[in-house]
Each structure stands twice: as C-alpha cells, then as structure tokens.
Amino acid sequence: MKLLFVADALASFKTYKDTTFAMMREAAARGHALYACEPRDLHWQRGGCVTARARGIELTGDAQDWYRAAPVAPLALKDADAVLMRKDPPFDSEYFHATHLLEQAEREGARVFNKPRALRDHPEKLAILEFPQFIGPTLVTREPAEIRRFHAEQRDIILKPLEGMGGMGIFRVREDELNLGSIIETLNDHGAHTVMAQRYLPEIVHGDKRVLLIAGEPVPYSLARIPQGSEVRGNLAAGGKGVAQPLSARDREIATALGPVLAARGLLLVGLDVIGDSLTEINVTSPTCFQEIMQQTGFDVAGMFVDALEAALRAA
Structure with missing residues (x-):
C-alpha cells in the first residue's frame, strides 16, 4: 500500500521517541510504500484534485541519517491508499485550513486518518465537555470574574489556554491566590481569549496518564507522565x-465508554489524558507515546495501529 504521512518536517523528528516514525517503521516492515509531506505542501486548483508536493522515503535504519528521500513530486491524495494526518498542534488557522483540503480530498476518494471533520469537531481541551461524568470540576469562560469565582469555590486550580500543547501555558493557582490576577491577564487578555480552569488533582504526583485508543480499543498499558521536582506539569x-x-x-x-463513540466518528487513534480517576483531555491531532510504551512493556503499539489501519482500508 501507498501511505502518505502529512506531518512536521522529517528533519525535526526525534526518532528514538517519535510516534509517527514508529508508524512508518512498522508500515515499512510490512512492505508498504512511504511518502511524506508537510501541510504547506497541500494544494488544490479547480479542475484538478487535492495534491501534495510529496517525497517517497526509505528508512535507513540509522539513528541519525534515518531516511533517504526521492525528489519532490506531485501526488494526488486520492491515489494514496491512506493519508495519515500527523501534524503536531497547535490547531491554528493553518491546521484548520489543512483539514478542509483533506476533507476535499476525501470527497475525491482519499482515505484520511484521523478523519478531517472529526479533527475539527474534537478540539483537544474542549472535547471532554461531552463526557462530564468522567471529568472533574471544570470551567470554560472568557469572563475574568468567573475565573475568580471558580478559584474561590475550588481553592486550588489549574488554568490553561485552549490552543496549547505539551503543557505550554499551564498555571497552578493555590489557595493563596498568588499571581491569580496576572495569570488571568496573561491567558485571558481582558476577555479576549477563552480559558479553561480545572480543579487541581493531587493525583498528578502519580502521573498524567496517556491512554491510547486504536480503532476504539484501548492499548492495555498507559504512559504515566510524572512531574519532576517542583514542576506541576507531567x-x-x-x-x-x-x-x-x-x-x-x-x-x-x-x-x-469513549472508544466506540470516537471510533465511529472516524478517529482511528485517540490519546485520552487521565489524572487519577478524571479525564482531562482528548487528544486527536497526533497522539504520541507508542515508543515509550513499547520500550518499557514490549507491547507492540505500532503493530496494533497498523493492523487497525490495514483493517480499515480492507473494509472500505
């Protein structure tokens, strides 16, 4: 099969831990042909179809010089057996535009994973609102006074921007309210930006668990990301x-509970974030942790993923 990965620049990959690389390695081992491009390489013109300026790549097995790339050539997305959208967040306007190009490619016959509409419909911070039975006390607002009220009620909270990734822009405010005003101004910008506030979950000391769902089925191991030192973020x-x-x-x-629901919407791969007993995020853009779980447990997460991808394509 011909697989096109829409991802960040190949030169930026940290192959010792990169999940997209793990997918590529497993697919190549099964004889699938690999192609890669960045979202900027997608284009469409009336009378034609969505096309990528793509490179065919071969994996070398070398940890540093890890791939050989053919010259850039146009590849119609409908001519690939599968298109895997693996661009890292943030989900900004350019990511949004890319999902519309990918959805047009679907109309032309391309198979895209995760489904572009599902990527748009499940913003990673806000998607948890659909499942309130699994989340802790949470507030989403643009109103600074509401954030202050929530803090007074919960007394120890986490504040986070809706567009962040990798823990970027996350603040903890304890009962003493130290720097609460400044943090609200930084994240909220006097009502210009929506902010999420959640009650601080002390179970974070045992890790922010990444639970992977593949075709609706959970990987049997999570990766608990444990904060180090005085850091609040895992x-x-x-x-x-x-x-x-x-x-x-x-x-x-x-x-x-969530696996079958999300899989039915075209989300082949999902990363749930769980602290203690509470769901905190639903990650759909480019969930990670394949290699860490494989290295520590021997469970072949990439193999499970490519099995699911092949099954989805056979069922088409």
Missing part, C-alpha cells in the same frame, strides 16, 4: 518522566 515536553503501567479499572471504564 508532559514529557515539560520534563515529565514517562512510566508505562497497566490500565487501571477506571482507565478501562473511561476507554470502554
């Missing part, structure tokens, strides 16, 4: 330590 990008562990009963309850 994100690996913020210095958290990743520890693989079997899913808890609560993890499975959440995964079993």
Whole structure:
C-alpha cells in the first residue's frame, strides 16, 4: 500500500521517541510504500484534485541519517491508499485550513486518518465537555470574574489556554491566590481569549496518564507522565518522566465508554489524558507515546495501529 504521512518536517523528528516514525517503521516492515509531506505542501486548483508536493522515503535504519528521500513530486491524495494526518498542534488557522483540503480530498476518494471533520469537531481541551461524568470540576469562560469565582469555590486550580500543547501555558493557582490576577491577564487578555480552569488533582504526583485508543480499543498499558521536582506539569515536553503501567479499572471504564463513540466518528487513534480517576483531555491531532510504551512493556503499539489501519482500508 501507498501511505502518505502529512506531518512536521522529517528533519525535526526525534526518532528514538517519535510516534509517527514508529508508524512508518512498522508500515515499512510490512512492505508498504512511504511518502511524506508537510501541510504547506497541500494544494488544490479547480479542475484538478487535492495534491501534495510529496517525497517517497526509505528508512535507513540509522539513528541519525534515518531516511533517504526521492525528489519532490506531485501526488494526488486520492491515489494514496491512506493519508495519515500527523501534524503536531497547535490547531491554528493553518491546521484548520489543512483539514478542509483533506476533507476535499476525501470527497475525491482519499482515505484520511484521523478523519478531517472529526479533527475539527474534537478540539483537544474542549472535547471532554461531552463526557462530564468522567471529568472533574471544570470551567470554560472568557469572563475574568468567573475565573475568580471558580478559584474561590475550588481553592486550588489549574488554568490553561485552549490552543496549547505539551503543557505550554499551564498555571497552578493555590489557595493563596498568588499571581491569580496576572495569570488571568496573561491567558485571558481582558476577555479576549477563552480559558479553561480545572480543579487541581493531587493525583498528578502519580502521573498524567496517556491512554491510547486504536480503532476504539484501548492499548492495555498507559504512559504515566510524572512531574519532576517542583514542576506541576507531567508532559514529557515539560520534563515529565514517562512510566508505562497497566490500565487501571477506571482507565478501562473511561476507554470502554469513549472508544466506540470516537471510533465511529472516524478517529482511528485517540490519546485520552487521565489524572487519577478524571479525564482531562482528548487528544486527536497526533497522539504520541507508542515508543515509550513499547520500550518499557514490549507491547507492540505500532503493530496494533497498523493492523487497525490495514483493517480499515480492507473494509472500505
């Protein structure tokens, strides 16, 4: 099969931990042909179809010089067997525009994973609002006074922007309210930006667990991303330590409830974030942690993913 990965620049990949690389490696081992482009390489013109300036790539097995690339050539997305949208957040206007080009490619016959409409319909911070039975006390607002009221009620909260990734822009405000006004001004900009506030969950000391769903089924291990030192964030990008562990009963309850719902909407791969017993985010753009789980447990997450991708394509 011919697989096109729409991703960040290949030169930016950290192959020792990159999930997209793990997908590529597994697909190549099965004999699938790999192609890659960035969202900027997508274009459409009336009378034609959505096309990418893409490169065919071969994996070398070398940790540093890890791929050989053919010259750039046009590839109609409908001529690929599958298009995998793996561009990292933020979900900005350019990402939004890319999903519309990918949706047009679907109308022309392309198979895109995750489904572009589903990417737009599940913003990673806000998607949890659909499942209030699994989340802790949460507020979404542009009104600074509402944030102050929520803090007075909960006394220890996390504030986060809706567009961030990797723990970027996350603040904890304890009962003393230290810097609450300044933090609100920074994130909210006097009512210009919507902010999410959540009650601080002390279980974060045991990790912010990434629970992976593939075709609606949970990977049997999560990666608990444990904050280090005085850091409140467990994100690996913020210095958290990743520890693989079997899913808890609560993890499975959440995964079993959400998995079929999200898969039916065209989300082949989802990353749920769970702290203690509470769902905190639903990640759909480019969920990660394949390699960390594989390295620590031996469970072949990439193999499970490519199995699911192949099955989805056979069922088409």
